Amino acid sequence: MNNLGTSSYKGVRDFYPDDMFVQDYIMSVWHNVLQSYGYEHYSASILEPTELYEGKTSDEIVSEQTYSFTDRGGRRVTLRPEMTPTVARMIAQKRRELPFPIRWYSIPNVFRYERPQKGRLREHWQLNVDFFGVSNLNAESEAIQIAYDIMKKFGLTESDFVVKINDRNILNEIIAELDLNEAQTKEFKILLDKKNKMDNFNEKMEQLIGRPFNETIAPNKTITRLTEKLNAVGIKNVVFDPLLIRGFDYYTGVVFEIFDTDPENSRSLFGGGRYDNLLDIFDAERVPAVGFGMGDVTIREALAARNLLPKPFAPAHLSICTVTNSSASLEDISEYANKMAKNLRQSGVDVVVDYSDKKIGDKIKKAAKTGTPFAVCIGDQELEDKTIEVKELESKQTSKMNPDDLASFIKSKVN
Amino acid sequence: MNNLGTSSYKGVRDFYPDDMFVQDYIMSVWHNVLQSYGYEHYSASILEPTELYEGKTSDEIVSEQTYSFTDRGGRRVTLRPEMTPTVARMIAQKRRELPFPIRWYSIPNVFRYERPQKGRLREHWQLNVDFFGVSNLNAESEAIQIAYDIMKKFGLTESDFVVKINDRNILNEIIAELDLNEAQTKEFKILLDKKNKMDNFNEKMEQLIGRPFNETIAPNKTITRLTEKLNAVGIKNVVFDPLLIRGFDYYTGVVFEIFDTDPENSRSLFGGGRYDNLLDIFDAERVPAVGFGMGDVTIREALAARNLLPKPFAPAHLSICTVTNSSASLEDISEYANKMAKNLRQSGVDVVVDYSDKKIGDKIKKAAKTGTPFAVCIGDQELEDKTIEVKELESKQTSKMNPDDLASFIKSKVN
Numbered sequence: 001m002n003n004l005g006t007s008s009y010k011g012v013r014d015f016y017p018d019d020m021f022v023q024d025y026i027m028s029v030w031h032n033v034l035q036s037y038g039y040e041h042y043s044a045s046i047l048e049p050t051e052l053y054e055g056k057t058s059d060e061i062v063s064e065q066t067y068s069f070t071d072r073g074g075r076r077v078t079l080r081p082e083m084t085p086t087v088a089r090m091i092a093q094k095r096r097e098l099p100f101p102i103r104w105y106s107i108p109n110v111f112r113y114e115r116p117q118k119g120r121l122r123e124h125w126q127l128n129v130d131f132f133g134v135s136n137l138n139a140e141s142e143a144i145q146i147a148y149d150i151m152k153k154f155g156l157t158e159s160d161f162v163v164k165i166n167d168r169n170i171l172n173e174i175i176a177e178l179d180l181n182e183a184q185t186k187e188f189k190i191l192l193d194k195k196n197k198m199d200n201f202n203e204k205m206e207q208l209i210g211r212p213f214n215e216t217i218a219p220n221k222t223i224t225r226l227t228e229k230l231n232a233v234g235i236k237n238v239v240f241d242p243l244l245i246r247g248f249d250y251y252t253g254v255v256f257e258i259f260d261t262d263p264e265n266s267r268s269l270f271g272g273g274r275y276d277n278l279l280d281i282f283d284a285e286r287v288p289a290v291g292f293g294m295g296d297v298t299i300r301e302a303l304a305a306r307n308l309l310p311k312p313f314a315p316a317h318l319s320i321c322t323v324t325n326s327s328a329s330l331e332d333i334s335e336y337a338n339k340m341a342k343n344l345r346q347s348g349v350d351v352v353v354d355y356s357d358k359k360i361g362d363k364i365k366k367a368a369k370t371g372t373p374f375a376v377c378i379g380d381q382e383l384e385d386k387t388i389e390v391k392e393l394e395s396k397q398t399s400k401m402n403p404d405d406l407a408s409f410i411k412s413k414v415n
Numbered sequence: 416m417n418n419l420g421t422s423s424y425k426g427v428r429d430f431y432p433d434d435m436f437v438q439d440y441i442m443s444v445w446h447n448v449l450q451s452y453g454y455e456h457y458s459a460s461i462l463e464p465t466e467l468y469e470g471k472t473s474d475e476i477v478s479e480q481t482y483s484f485t486d487r488g489g490r491r492v493t494l495r496p497e498m499t500p501t502v503a504r505m506i507a508q509k510r511r512e513l514p515f516p517i518r519w520y521s522i523p524n525v526f527r528y529e530r531p532q533k534g535r536l537r538e539h540w541q542l543n544v545d546f547f548g549v550s551n552l553n554a555e556s557e558a559i560q561i562a563y564d565i566m567k568k569f570g571l572t573e574s575d576f577v578v579k580i581n582d583r584n585i586l587n588e589i590i591a592e593l594d595l596n597e598a599q600t601k602e603f604k605i606l607l608d609k610k611n612k613m614d615n616f617n618e619k620m621e622q623l624i625g626r627p628f629n630e631t632i633a634p635n636k637t638i639t640r641l642t643e644k645l646n647a648v649g650i651k652n653v654v655f656d657p658l659l660i661r662g663f664d665y666y667t668g669v670v671f672e673i674f675d676t677d678p679e680n681s682r683s684l685f686g687g688g689r690y691d692n693l694l695d696i697f698d699a700e701r702v703p704a705v706g707f708g709m710g711d712v713t714i715r716e717a718l719a720a721r722n723l724l725p726k727p728f729a730p731a732h733l734s735i736c737t738v739t740n741s742s743a744s745l746e747d748i749s750e751y752a753n754k755m756a757k758n759l760r761q762s763g764v765d766v767v768v769d770y771s772d773k774k775i776g777d778k779i780k781k782a783a784k785t786g787t788p789f790a791v792c793i794g795d796q797e798l799e800d801k802t803i804e805v806k807e808l809e810s811k812q813t814s815k816m817n818p819d820d821l822a823s824f825i826k827s828k829v830n
Contacts, residue, residue, distance in 0.1 A: 005466070133771065315518070
C-alpha cells in the first residue's frame, strides 16, 4: 500500500464516459463529412524518428516543444507534434504506387511540451485533411468547402464564423516592395502572425519597416477567383485578409483560416493552405497538395460556448432488472434474463442486465438516471408466466406482453 | 535537401487507407458488440506518471519493457504498456461518484519496448472491457459472452476457438498442497504460463517439485456453475483448464482465455478474469471487477488466416468527372459539378469530383479501380442540356436522367 496518486499526467485529459461521448461526437462529425467527400482514412504511430522534424518544422518546436527521447536501442524518437511530416513521409514512401489525385484524412493525437493553458494542452486530437495531386484552385475550394460543411454540421451558422483567405504570393510581393532582408522578413512574418495577440503591433511594425505600415492591399486574381468559386457553392462569409499568415513555413500559395466571430473567443478554429513542396525534405518529386487541420480542444470550447454540445445519451435501450427473495431461484432468473437479453441484442436492441443486489426501486431509478428509456423486471412470477411488463421510464407507462414481442415494441418506440 | 528516410519508427505500423479500412472494421465490431451490452466508452492519454506501473505490474515490464523517460520538467513519464492501471486510477479517482455497477470499455494503443516479431509489435491497439461492482459469476459470464459474441461477429465459428476457464483458487490449492515457498511458487506460475511455448515443461516441473507433475485436477463449484451459465446462453465450446494461468498477478478468481484452435496459429486471442483488488494500490475501498483484453494484431492475423477480413470498399458512391476542351468553360463546368456534388452530399450520397486533367477514359478507369459504383461525366453538353448520363461501372449500363433524380437513383441501387 503506497497511496499512489490518482491524477493523470500534467496537461493531458482523462475521458470519463460523459466526456468521451462528446469526443466521439466531434470525431463522428469529422468522419461523416470527410466520407461524404470520398476522403480515405489513414493513420500512423505516434512514435516517429526525431530526424523527421529536424528538416522542415521550425527549430523552436523540435528543440523546446517536442517530447523527444532516445530509446533503449539508441534510436531518437519523438511523439509527433503534428501530422503533416508523417503524411509527407507516407506519401513519399509510396510516391509511385499511389493513384493521384488522392484524398486522405486522419484524426491523430499530437503532443506538444508546453505550459498547459486554456485551449492548449500537451496532448490533443486533430483532424488532418489532405488533397494531393491537384494544382488548380478546385483543391483549395474543396478544402474550404469541407471545413465549412463541418462547421455547419456542428450547428454553427454563417454569423458564427468567417473564412479568411490570403495568398502567400501577396505577402511575398509586400516583402519584396519593402525591400526587407532575411532577418527582417522573419521578424515581419512573426509580427503578422501574432498581430491579434499584440497591443503594440503598429509600434513594432513601424520600428521594423521605418514608417507606419498602412498599405491598402488589393486581392490578386487567385483570391478573386477563389472567392467566386466559394460564393458559387453558397459560402458567403469569405473575406480576404492580406495579413493572414499561418505559423508554419511550408505553405506555398493560398492559406486560409476559419475564425470564430464570438468576441469572447475570437480565434482560429481551422487552418490550412497549399504546400506543394511538402515532399522536398525526402528529395522526392513534387506533388501538388492542399491541406488543413482542426483541433478537438478549440472546437469543443467553441461549441460549448454556444451550447451546441450534445447531451450524453443512455448506454442502452433497455435495462433488465432481476429480483427475487429466494437465492435458489435467483440463478434461474439470471439465466432467463440472460437469454432474453441475448435474443434482444440479436434483434438490435442494446440491453444491460442489472445483476446487482440493489432493491428493485433503486435499480429502476438507476436506469432512469442514465436516460435508459425502458426497463423490465424479471422475478419468480415473470419466470413462471413467461410474460413481462415493460416500463417506459419517462412517462412511467407500462405494457404487458410476451417477451418475444419486446424487440419490435422497443424498436418501434426508439426510432 | 537531406534525403531523409521514409520508413516509420521500428516496430510500429503505418496505416495506409487499405490497412486502415481493416483496422476500422475490427474496431467497429468491438464498438458494436460492446454497445449492445450497454458498455460505455472511455479513454485517457497514452502518457501516464511512471509511478503508476511501479506498484502492481511485474518489475520486468517497468524496468525493461516500457517506454519511460523524464520530461523537461523533471516528471517521470511512461507510455502506457497496458490500460488496466489507467482504468484503476480513473475508477479510484471517482470512486464515490460513480454509479456502480458500471460497464466500461476502451480501445487504447499500448506500447512495449520489445523485439518486434510476428504478432508482437511495439505499439498495438487493444480492446479493454471492464465490469465493476458485481461480485457474483454473472460478471464473469457476461465478460465471456461478450468475448464470444465478438468472435462470432467476426465470422468465426465454435470450431475455430475454445474458451478456456480456470479459477485462481484451484491453483492456490495446488500450490498449498505442493507446499512450495515463495520463490518456488513464482517459478511454478511462470512454468505454467509458458507451458505451451516450452519443449521441456515436464522436466522443468519435475526439477521444481521433486516428482512428475501429473495430478488430475477436478473443477470446483465455481467452474461448474460458470460452465452451466455459459452453456445456458448457447456457449458450448468452454473447457476447464486447471493449468491456465494469466501472466499478470492481479487476478483473484476466475481467469479465462479464448484460444485459436488453428494448429498453425494456436494462441490466445482474448484473456481476462476477476481482479477484485484492482484499487489496492490507491488505498481505495475494494470494488469487485471482471475484465478482459484483446489485441488488434492477433485477431487480425487470425481473421486473415481464415480469409475473414473484409475487402476495402470504395471511398465514395459516385465520381463526377469534369471534361472539356475549352479552358474557359472548364471553370463553369467545375462550378456546375461542385453544386451537383453539394446537393448529392446533402442527400446522403458520398461524392468525389475528379478535377484532374486526365483523359475522360482514365478518369472512369480510376473510379472503377477504387470500386466506386457510379460515374457521371460533366462536359459542355451536359452543362447546356441540364441532363446527365450516369454509368454503373460494373455492368457498364448507362441511364440518362435529370440531375435532381440522381440522388434517389443511386440510393435505391446501393441499399
